[in-house]
Amino acid sequence: MDKMNINNIIETESLTKVFGGLAAVNEVTLKIDRGDIFGLVGPDGAGKTTLLRMLCGLITPSRGRISRNSDSFGYMPQKFSLYGDLTIAENINFFGALYKIDSKTIRRRADEILEITGLAGFKSRFADDLSGGMKQKLALTCALLAKPALLVLDEPTYGVDPESRKEFWKILYQLNKEGVTIVVSTPYMDEAELCKTVALISRGIIMSTGDPGSLKKSFPYGILELKADARDLDFINDLPEVVDGDFYGDKYHVAVYEVEQAKAAIINLLAEKKVAIHHLRHIPPSMEDVFVAVTKEEVV
Amino acid sequence: MEYVVTTCELTRTFGSFTAVDRININIRPGEIYGFLGPNGSGKTTTMRMLCGLLEPTSGSGSVLGYDLARESEKIKQKIGYMSQKFSLYDDLTVYENLVFYAGMYSIPYHERKKRVAEMIEMAWLAGREKDLPANLSGGLKQRLALGCAIISRPSILFLDEPTSGVSPTSRRMFFKIIQKLANEGTTVMVTTHFMDEAERCHNIAFISGGRLIANDTPDNLKNNVIEGCMVEVDLPDAMERIEELESLPYVKECSIHGPLLHVLLDSEGNVAVFDRYTGVKAREITPSLEDVFISLAKLQRKQES
Incomplete structure (x- = not known):
């Protein structure tokens, strides 16, 4: 690959992952701009999770290349793992410690993020006693503790009701405004409309990429x-x-x-x-x- | 039978937590009955009680004339149920899964082949009979699970978020099948987070915090729940202007719908005022079901706090 463009936070070239004989991700070449809200949109089994995991370096590609232009990133997996018998504050301390952040910094950042996510008033509540929408916000809080420049979210709003989904997107927009690049996958088409760039993926292949306006214009x-x-x-x-x-x-x-x-x-x-x-x-x-x-x- | 499902003050508690709180519902034969509500509002618990899988703590109810508390075994035999996490046997083929369910429902041997063929046709699974479920797309798996749930030809079908995580094309196909079943007389109760599916139900019950807070046809809900004048407006940076618009004295609510904003004004008289403020012409619309959903959820939270 040529030298990476400084304005891009991620570049991939012919990225491919084969499981058994099946290419879950097939020859994906894409560039993600710094400051983008990049939506990976497609049905179940389209290859969204596999692609995101490769972008995060969690699994090794079978073929192709990937460059990341960011020291830090946060990842919120589809099935986020919170400790149900720990409170919100305890979960945050635990994840902060995993990131090797000192406890003073954890407290300060947690307060900032909990304010944005609207969980500030619930710090002593057990994770098990949170609604689906609140759990999702706590998982986001944990993913943000290390102040990542890049945030990767795998179907963060899956199975969440319409109102909580809208609230969650408001938070993503606010983070993006503060400079966080967001890469998010979703099966919801109305959320695709909210991304700055959309890549439609089906059966491991990127079918189309562009901003929602131009994708619609090319219909x-x-x-x-x-x-x-x-x-x-x-x-x-x-x-x-x-x-x-x-x-x-x-x-x-x-x-x-x-x-x-x-x-x-x-x-x-x-x-x-x-x-x-x-x-x-x-x-x-x-x-x-x-x-x-x-x-x-x-x-x- | 006027109603196939009827409940009176149906309640279920888990420890000190009341998951379902004195719910009264009536479902007519052949109706598609949509059950909506935020996560954790009690939808699945209610459905599991109606299926005879969970005993009510108090209150009563009947399904197809059978009592929920005393005749749950009979109910289980007579209904079709597809849970959020449907269970297909991964080491059985599509065909074998259907045959297995036919056996579980004690469908007579000479009938089985015919029924399995019917389900394969209904679910658009022709050509995939010998595939293992692991090799099917989300949409095909879901339609196979539906086939397994209705192979006994139940007169009532319970579907718990059947279309989560499948493609829009598959969702449409699935709902078409549901409509066909309903047109042929099957009663369907379905929970969903997709408002376009809710629009296609004959009746919608809205549940929040275990309580039933609205129960009507989609048209009546759209026309009666929201007070004020709903407009749709296309603004650049729509997402970032929600709070600013909500702070206007004549704006009651503002939310994003795809790329557009839905703004609830306190009266029709303020549409022109609003247009002057934004510099863009807003269009008056009938509130969508999503608007109704959000409005009801907000109202409920206000009452709780």
């Missing part, structure tokens, strides 16, 4: 949002003007080749079937639309 079809009085609208997929249509909450998102033609065709078809239309409008694609289109060819 080749138009999206129509349809709300109509019918429990099943799958028959729309039979129209030649339609690429793909599917439920999206209580509405239907229809990917189409040409917006006006498709609109007319859908209105005609629904009139024929005597289905009332609440609204039918052209909308920008969401990350979920992009993801579904990009991975369409894959076996699901």
